[in-house]
Amino acid sequence: MKSFRKEIWVNVPSRRGFVNITPQVEEALRESGIHEGLCLVNPMHITASVFINDDERGLHFDYEKWLEELAPHEPISHYRHNDTGEDNADAHLKRQVMGREVVVAVTQGKLDFGTWEQIFYGEFDGLRRKRVLLKIIGE
Amino acid sequence: MKSFRKEIWVNVPSRRGFVNITPQVEEALRESGIHEGLCLVNPMHITASVFINDDERGLHFDYEKWLEELAPHEPISHYRHNDTGEDNADAHLKRQVMGREVVVAVTQGKLDFGTWEQIFYGEFDGLRRKRVLLKIIGE
């Protein structure tokens, strides 16, 4: 069994945003030399998500609006977590809706995806550099 | 290390519905000959979920009603994704609540489940054939 680890850095220049990281994951998979196995992708931060969905601008707008309805950023004082001096409680909630991680099958050296599957980093507390972890195991 | 891949086809004859795919996953696990490892199950589509919960009709009714409250199908014009000519933006949202994939432990050749755990395909944009991917790795 082989294992491969890599960190990807992302920097979203706004509080919230979605970044398609599929090319970086595909590049890491090539570097790994693994042909059959599983690929885990997760943020190393707890106010962000990694998820799989469509690379379509309108949909990302819909996600943003919907998540703000489900867990509004303001008022900051609505959340007890923000009593600690943080202002990102909503980000911890949004991340649970969108999920922490994805596990993707690796088949014949490629991400084993349906037609429209793309991997996104979902930022809910941005304006700083953050890390995404890739771990691939297989042969 | 062994790896095994299989696609399962599902066809939900309505826009939304839940299908218990545990028997097909168990059959694939037997075919794989893998006794210890991990089993990934995910739809190859981005308007569907694979999740683990109870095979109880009342609960599925509750999920359906609740997801429609959280992310209503109509009005279609409520979502920017639907400006592309689609009418399934709500399905992309519902799929995030229910999750994309499950990873299940394989122990002594069986899905390592608690008493009530069953694997479901959750369809949010049906009326056509769709694929579920199984990838099992182990020994």
Added chain:
Amino acid sequence: MKSFRKEIWVNVPSRRGFVNITPQVEEALRESGIHEGLCLVNPMHITASVFINDDERGLHFDYEKWLEELAPHEPISHYRHNDTGEDNADAHLKRQVMGREVVVAVTQGKLDFGTWEQIFYGEFDGLRRKRVLLKIIGE
């Protein structure tokens, strides 16, 4: 390839609560002797979650309040699942928001975590002993 399995027992003395199980998962990882691989952690019950987030009391209060807004426990009669004699339909819904499982990278014999990542058991139908499954595969 090595594989390791262990069950952890938890007993939340109230209907709902969050328990940091990171120390038990770290202990199991040491027992396994696995240095590179993947670690799956999931409840064996369908009214509970395993998730990764912050060990901060205010945030847990926020999660509790938010989940009660998204899927209230009462009125019991609101849910068709409860027609079976259960009173835990809300717990099946809450568990979907928070997720079933986490998959964590294992690197150099440790959980490959960012600074604040901690593993929690989220109980939504407690007052009894429940099991969490750990499955670690790798080398």
